[in-house]
Amino acid sequence: MTEKKRPINRLKSMYPLRGLIDGMYRQGLSAAAEGKPVAWCMVNWWQGDPILKAMDVATIYPEDYGAVCAAFGAAQGYLERSAADGFPSHMCGYARNCLGYTGRMMDAGGIPEEAPMGGMPRPTLLLGSGSLCDARYKWFQSLGRYFDAPLWVLELPHPGVKEGLTPGAHETNISFIVAQLGEFVTFLENLLGKKMNRDRLDEITTDTVEMNNWWHKVNELRRARPGPMHSRDFWSSMPASLYMAADPGQTAGLYRRMYDEIKERVDNKVSAINTTEKYRLAFLELPPWHSLGFFDKLAERGWNFVIESWAYHPPRPIDLNGVTDPLERLARYSYHWLTGYYRQAYDAGEWWGYFAYPYLEYVRDYQCDGVVLHPLLSCRTATNHLTLVADRLMKKLKVPSLVIEGDIVDLKLFDPAGALTKAETFEETMDHYKKVRKEAGFSW
Amino acid sequence: MAEEKGLARARAVYRNRRHRAEELKAAGKKVIGYLCAYPPLEMMTALDIVPFRLLGDINEPISKADSCLPSVVCPFIRSTLDLGLKQRYEFLDGVVMAHSCDVAEKTAHIWNIYLKPDYFHFIDTPHTAGPSAVAQHRGLLAAFGKTLEELAGKKITTRSLKEAIKLHNRQRALVRQLYSFRKPDPPLISGVETLQVMVALMSLPVTEGNELLEEVINEVSRRQDSPPQKKARLLVWGSILDNTSLIEMMEGLDASLVMDDTCVGSRFFWPDVELTEDPLDGLARRYLVDVKCPRTFRQTNDGGKTKDYRADLEARFGYLKEYARDWNVQGVVLQSLRYCDIHGYEVPQVKDYLKGLGLPSIYIEHDYQQTAMAPLKTRIQAFLEILDRG
C-alpha cells in the first residue's frame, strides 16, 4: 500500500528557506575565522540589517540562538549560568540563554564545546533595538559584563494610534528614523574604518522589499479554503525574512518558488493537513518550539493553522517609488511595518494599533474559527496583548480563544497532554461560535 | 485635615491621596493623571492643570486587571490599572502616559481601550539619548502641549512655561534640601517619612507641594523627636516604591534608610530643568537625558566606537558613588519588582559597580504584596548582620 501520510502536508519549497538559517550560523563562524566583522543583532525589522549587509558585516541573531539551544537541549545549562550570574529568572528566556552562553564562552576562551550549530562567535559589535520590548536593548547592554563590544541601539517610534495619525507625526517620525540610521552608518564607518557603499545599500534595500513582497503574497494565498500552508511551514520559513539570513535577492527567489507551490495547491484545493479541514485557526505568538509535534496531533483532528503572529509577518506592500535615499526607504518600510494598520485601527476605534488590531483583520480575512494563545512565562512582549486580543476577537467577531501556557525555553511549562484535553473541549466552543456567527450574519 | 501641617499633613495626604485632588476638581480645576516619571509636569502646571501621579495600592488585591493584562507583568502596573478599572481614578479629567517601559506603553493602550478617558495622550519617549532622540523628544513634547492646550482651552506661553519650570525647580531644590537632613547620623527624617512626603508631593499641585515642603523642612530642622540612631545606614535602589511597607520593614530592623535611587524619590526630583530660551529644549533634555532611570540607553563613550565595561559602569552609576559618600551609606538594598525587565537586567551590573566601590549590596525581588514581606525581612536582617560584623 501507499506510505502513511503525515498529518501536516509540508511544503517542499519550505526546506531551502529553512536551510538558510543553518547557513547563517556557518557564515558567522567563517567570517569570524577570517577576522571579518560579525554583529550580534536583535531582530530589527529591516532597519539596520541591510546596512550591516552593505558594510559586509556578518549578522547573527541570539534570539534565534535561544530557540536553537532550547531545541538542542543546551539551554538549561546556559539558563543556570545566567541565574548564577545574578540575572533574575523571570526575564526573557532567550536573553538569559544568551547571557549564560556568553558567560561560558568567555570562560572557555572561545566557543564552548557543547554549543549547538557550531556556536555564535564573539561579535565585533552589537546591534540592539528599541522596538517591541525592553529586553532588546537591556539584554545587549548587560553583555558588557562579559566582553567589550560596542553596542548601538536603533529606535523605532511606537506612537499611539491617535498620536501617530496627527498631522505631521508620520513625517516627523520618519525623519527621526532616518537620522537614527544616519548616526548608525557614521558609527559603523568609524568602527570599521571604511565608507558604506550607498549603491550596494540601494540594491539590498530594493531586494529586501522585493523579498518581503513575495513573502507577503505567499501569506495572502493562505486565505484560501482549505488552507494551503500550515503555520509550521510559516515558522520554518519566516527566519529567512526576519533575520536576513542570506542575500535578500536570493531569498526573494525562494519565496517566489513557495508562492508558485502554494498557488498550485490553491488551484487544486490541496490542504495543508491531510484530514478534512474542520477548524481554521490562528496562533499567537511564538510556538512551543520543542513540542511542535503537538500540531500534528491537532492536524489529525482537523485543525488547520492558517495564520499566525502579526509581528513575524512582513508589512503590506507600500509604494516607495520616488524615495531615492535608501536610508529613507528603510525608515519608511520599517515604520510602515509597525504602524501600517493604524488608519484602520483608528476607524475601528481600536487604540492598540500594532499587535492587537491586526489580529482582528487576520482572523476575519482568514476566516478563523478559533485562536490559540500561547502566553510565555518569560516574554512579556508576546504575552501582554493576548488577553486583550482574545477579548476583542470575541466582542467584535465572535471568535473564541484557547489559552495554552508555555515558554520558549523553559520546556517544563508546556503540558502537551493537558493541552490536547483542552483542545478537545475547545472544539465544542468553536462549534458553538460557528452557530453564533452564522446567526449574527458573519460570513464564516 | 486642613489644619494639619508638615509631616502630619504629608502623612494625611499619603493616606488619602485623592482627597485634595477631588476638592480641587470640585472647585473647577482640571486634574490629569500621569504614569511614571516621564510626562513633563511643568506643561500641565503652565496651564493650571493639576498633575496627579497614578500609583497602585499594595493592600488591594488585584482582581480586575487580569481580565485585560496577563499576570506575568510588573505588579505595580497591574495594581495601578486595577485601581483604574475599579474606578478609583474616575475623578481625573484624563491621563497622560509615556513609553517609560514596555509594560507602561502597553498599559497605556489598554487603559485607553477599557477606561475610555475623556483626555488621553501617549508620549512615545525615545529609548536612547543621542542628539536625534532629544530632538524627537522635543517634538513629542510639543505635540503633547497641543493636546493639553485643547483640553485647557488656552495656550501655553513661553512665560507661563518658564514660571512653571521655576516652580517645579523650586520643588526639586526643596526636596534636595529635605534629603540633606538625612545626611547626619541619626538622620533627622526617616525613610518612611520621606516617602510619605514624596507621595504627597505627587498628589498636590506644585505650589501646595512647595508649601508642604517648606513646612516639613522647618519642622524637621528643629524637631526633637527625630529617628533614633541605628546600626546601619542604607541606600535603596531600583523599581518603583510607592508605599512605605518595604521601608517600614527595613527601618523596623536596625537600619536607617538614608538615601534612595527610586522613582518616587530622588530619581524623580533630582535633576532640575534648565531654563533654556525655548523652554521645551530644557524640558526635552531633562526628562530624557537627565532623569537617571535605566530605561534609557546612553552611549558612554566616543559614539560607541569602543567600549570599556568599567568606564560604562562609572558613567551609568557614578552618581551612586556620590550618594554613598555624601550620605555615608554602609550598604545598598537593590530591589526590583518581579517581572520588571528594566531593573532586572541592571542588577548584576549595579552589583558589579558597587562591588568595585567595596560597598556591600543585597538583591531582593518582591511582588507588591504586603504579606510577602516576611521572607524578605529575614534577608534584610541577615544582610544587616553581615554589615554589622563586616
Added chain:
Amino acid sequence: MSKAKGHFAGIDLGSTMTKVLLIDGEGQVVARRHGPTGAEHRRLANRVMAQALEEAGLSLEQIDYIVATGYGRVNIPFADCEVTELSCHARGVSHLFPRARTAIDIGGQDAKALKIKNGRLIDFVMNDRCAAGTGRFLEVTAAALGIKLEDMGRLSLEATESVKIGSTCTIFAQQEIVGLITAGKPLPRILAGLHEAIARRVLEMARGLEIEADVVLTGGVAQNEGVVRAIGHNLGGKVLVPDEPLYSGALGAALLAGDMASKASANGAAVPGRERRLEAARLYEDLED
C-alpha cells in the same frame, strides 16, 4: 569560642521544627530537644525549652543568655536577642567544620546557601515564593506515598537511576508522583527523582554564590541520605553533614549567645539571666493550661 562561664541557649523556631540546644561555658552541649512547630508558637517554644532544661537539670534563671533564631524568632518572649537563622547556621556549621566555606541549609519551608569566611556569614541566597525544593516538598510526598519521612532517604538509595520530576510546585509535584506510580515506576526511583529535583533546585539557587569546598549540608533535610547523595553527586564531590544537622541553627544560636554574653560582661553590662524570673514564671504558667 566563648570564654564566659555559665550556660547559654539557642532556640531555633523553624517553620516545621522547633529546636532548643543548651551549652555550657566550654561550648559543650548539655541538652538538645526538638518538637514540631505548631500553630501556637509561643507555647511550643516554651514546652521544648522546658524539656531541654529538664534534661540538663537547669532552670531558666540559670541560663545566662538566650538567642532565638528561625522564622518564628520574634515570638519567643524569654529570648534576649534574635538573630537570623542564616547567621546562626553559619556560626554553628563553622564550629563543627572549621574548614567549611559553603553551607546549604534545607529546612521545612525554605532553602538557603551560605558563604562563610572566618566563621562568619559573608553572603547568602535564599529561595523565594515557591515552597518546592524544601522539606515541605518531602513531607507532602511522603504523606501522599504513605511512607515515613525518615525512610525516604534510605529507600531512594536502592535506586541506581532516577525518574525525572518536572513540576516546580510542591502540590503539583505530588500529583506528578502519583501519576508516576500509576505508570508503574518503582518507588525507589521515584524517590531518587524527587531528591534529584530538590538537589538541582537548591544548587541552581546556590550557584550564584560560587560554591566553594568544604560544602556542608545542614537543616532537617540533611537527615535524608537521598538528598545528601543527590547533592554530592551534582556537585561532583563530597558533602559534609553534621551528626545532628537539625540542630546546627540552634547550636549557632547558643554559641552566639555565649559570644554576646561575654561581650556584654566585657562592657560591664548586666547578664540578662538574673532578670528572667518573670518570663520564667510565665513559661511554666503557660504549660499548665
Added chain:
Amino acid sequence: MKWFMGLDIGSTASKGIITGNGRPPLYHRLPSKADYRAAAEALSSELLAKADLRRQDITATVITGHSAGDLPAKHRRIADIRCCARGIAHLFPQARTIIDVQAMSGRIIRLSAEGRVTDFISSELCAAGGGRFLEVMANILRVELDDIGPLSLKARKPVHFTTGCAVFAESEAISRVAEGAAKEDILAGVHQALADKLAALVERAGLEEGCALCGGGALDSGLIKAFQEKLGVNLLVPEQPQFVTALGAAIMAGETGRNEDKEQP
C-alpha cells in the same frame, strides 16, 4: 435494558455514577490514592456491585478526569470540562457560568443552553486556586474538612491573606494563629482568598445570569458564602456537587450509547 456509567477520576477523589432505565442515578465515591488506573477499576467494580449489575450490562461508559493508557471496550474518554458542563446543564438548564472547584485547580466554564462549553479558564499555574488549599489549611488548624464551612460562617473578623502561594499561605496562617487570630477568622480569610482568586477569573470570563458552583469545593458552605458575597449573585449549588462531572460523563455515555453505530472509531 440500557445502563450508562460515568467515571470521574479526580486527583483526590474518584466519583462514579450509573444511570439508566429511568432509575435515579446511583452514586459512588472513593479516594483516588496513588493509582488512577486502580481507582478507576475499583470504582467501576464497586459501583456495579452497588447497582447489582454486571460489566456486560453497561451499554457505554465515559471516563473522564485522569486516565491513561488503553481503554476497555465500550469505554470512551471525554474531556472533563465538557462533562462538567453537560452535568450542570442537566441539573440547571438556566446556568451559563460554572465555577468548578476541584482539588488541584479551580476553573470557570461558560456554557450554552445545550450544555456546550463556550469558554473556559483554569487557575492552572498555581495550586492556590484549588480545594487542596482548603485541605492544607484545615490540616494545620486541626479542623475536619467537613467542619471548615460551618466554622468559617461564624467568623467575625476574617483574616486578610494576600500571598499567592498555597504553601506559603500555610505559614501565614500559622503566624496569624500565633498572633491570636481565631480559627474561624482564618478560615474565612482562606475562603475569601480563594474566592478572590477565582472571582477574578469569573470576571475575565464575564459573569452572566445563572452561575453554578460545583466540584468538591461546593461542599464547603464557607466558600459558597464567600463567592456569593464577592460576586453579588445567588449561586446554583447542586445537592451532590462533587458528582457533577461524573453525572455529565454518564449523560454523555448515554448519548454515545445511542449513537453507537454512528461513532467514529
